[in-house]
Amino acid sequence: MIEHYKPQFTHKDWIDNQDRVQAGGEDGLNRRFHLLEEEFAGLAENQINPIIESLGTPTRHLTLTPALVSYSDAGAEVPPWSQHIDTVEKPTDATEAHGFMNVVLPDGALVRSLLVTGSNLSSTGTLRVALVGVDITIGGGTGFLVESTSLGTPAGPPGEVKISNDTHRYYLTVDVSGAEEDKSVTVFCVQLAYQ
8 A cells, every 4th residue: 555645845944134045055955955856756756656557557357267178198188177168077087187278368468366266175186277378389388377276366476477479379277186086176267367
């Protein structure tokens, strides 16, 4: 929160025919103008600039219902999620499930957090959702930009994550592993907050 502005500079009036106005000294024009400079610099740094920054870029949200694609790795199919119209769920006879989906964010957006909602009734299962950036070239490098392993708590990126659509493509991975076969793991929503 930005603190209320408290003026630091006060002007002491000079009296005609009594005070001698001079440039130097403790009460000279130079000293008074430097105090004014300090006042304006503090006002800009502590009050005006923080307000401008907070008003300049609103936080936006991309809220996604998971529509996950299954895939194969080295010719073998990776265990997929059971897809429902508005959720994905780990199949009851499986200990893991994996899938991914394409994500499009505005170019230049700064990713602030990743939120995952759902339920994990497995005491041993680890749910991991990650935003991944991949270089657009063939065989381009892959990098996890932000990931979440907890439900209902936004996870922030480890550093600044700026979307660059001219050089990268982006997708979400949604994985659960080590879960009990008879315990449900469901993902309802994935939400990315960005500015």
